[in-house]
């Protein structure tokens with residue numbers, strides 16, 4: 001039987017011995033889409049970093065594609081928040097996407113036709129094949145996010161992690177990213193994305209994990225994105241509106 005993409009059992013994650021999120025119990029299979037939902041500073045990025053082996057597992061058991069997180073790094077892909085990158089870095093769109101192939105390349109072997117093809121295919125999938133020669137920093141925020149998605153998928157990861165992939169992204173890019181994410185999961189890639197947009201989570205996720213210092217709920221959107229769990233997670237910033245839907249007001 002194939003190992004779960006992700007299995008966290010009563011996990012606490014954090015930095016330098018101090019927990020940021022506790023009590024995480026998650027299981028994600030190939031092809032499933034998990035949304036991490038919670039307010040600013042809730043620990044969503046930290047949870048993603050823990051899956052990448054970049055934040056500490058302080059308690060419990062974390063298994064990523066059958067391995068401890070740090071040993072699974074070659075099998076996972078990561079799309080960081082775009083605002084963490086220096087847009088002035090003088091590289092072309094194609095060069096950014098080629099970085100996704102370095103893991104397979106290693107430093108000792110030259111770029112091969114298969115690498116070039118993987119790069120062109122990834123750019124094509126995100127609808128930016130015609131921008132390959134453009135300088136990365138001249139693209140819009142949404143286009144940059146699509147390039148970073150192309151970089152991650154050029155490496156053909158089995159588990160793809162995306163940190164707030166729709167922040168500062170225009171509607172056209174959001175639609176393109178959502179389409180690619182659905183295609184990837186249909187082909188068996190497991191996805192973990194953080195968001196504070198409940199509509200995105202409801203629309204895209206099979207499973208939602210509500211976090212704020214600890215895991216407050218996990219389950220399908222119909223069970224987790226409801227008044228009780230959202231109020232427990234967000235406190236008074238979760239407000240019930242007339243039609244039974246919740247809106248979140250960040251303090």
Ligand SMILES: Nc1ncnc2c1ncn2[C@@H]1O[C@H](COP(=O)(O)OP(=O)(O)OP(=O)(O)O)[C@@H](O)[C@H]1O
Pocket residue numbers: 015020038039040041042043044045046047
């Ligand atoms: N490298 C680090 N070392 C120590 N503490 C950190 C580190 N990175 C983040 N933190 C702390 O962990 C907590 C959670 O931050 P995190 O970025 O995981 O939250 P988040 O839910 O992703 O928030 P946002 O929606 O604002 O991105 C914060 O209090 C933050 O200060």
